[in-house]
Amino acid sequence: MLDKLLFLAQKPALWQRSCEPFWDDEHISKGMLEAHLNPDWDAASRRHSYIDCSVKWLASIIPEGSKILDLGCGPGLYTKRFSDAGYDVTGMDYSRRSIAYAKEHDTKAKYIYQNYLEMDYAEEFDAITLIYCDYAALIPDERKTLLSKIHLALKPNGLFIFDVFTEKTFYGKKDRTSWSYHENGGFWSDKPHLCLEAEYYFENNTVKVDKTIVITENDLREYLIWDTVYTKQTLLDEVAPFGFQIHGIYDDACGSPFTGAADTLCLVLRKG
């Protein structure tokens, strides 16, 4: 166990993936669902007043009656609002717990338990959304796969709307480590556990990984969660090869005009 721990305690290589399920873990997904449903907390989902504002703006740019696919829909906070507004909605997520909650609370939308990197649609949707900066949690090859699949899944002139954090978010941040003991269990495990946590920065502070090692009496698990931050130009350069036209660029997913000073950036792309 000590050998494994010493091996895991090192800074990971850029874009290294861990094997443990995170969003779909039986225990972690319980705490995650609670976080999604907390109306005042920007955690798994944004606070619900923001979601109301976001859906209002999205509804102003997505034509009435459109067929919408929401990727990483979680428990359906956006999709339920879209289906109540009369859209034909599909939500996709690979947390079983979130999809079960969404189905139970919204009988109008269709909910699919699936990894969106493996979706397979052709000219099916008028609009695809990926909200709360999930795009940037993917590693570069996954982002390319997803952009190609989204382009294929959209009808001609269809919209892809997504947000990311900007470089401002990581300015001045440095690698750091910490640990904590959870005698009665906690977010990562229902058993007593020790958490070794680290954040490491790469590529001139434009890429971060949050690394957590969870140690219980009989087990050792490693979680790596990546995040990439963008400027308007780095994001436009990244999407350029995929055949979209730029339909709009905003400071956030509520449609605030672009200033370049915000800590998020929201891009609306149109399939040409």
Ligand SMILES: C[S@@+](CC[C@H](N)C(=O)[O-])C[C@H]1O[C@@H](n2cnc3c(N)ncnc32)[C@H](O)[C@@H]1O
């Ligand atoms: C930060 S949460 C945001 C949820 C939702 N968009 C919201 O803002 O309320 C990310 C969601 O994406 C889902 N997710 C992450 N990677 C995914 C993938 N490859 N395929 C499907 N769902 C994924 C997670 O299960 C989680 O529900």
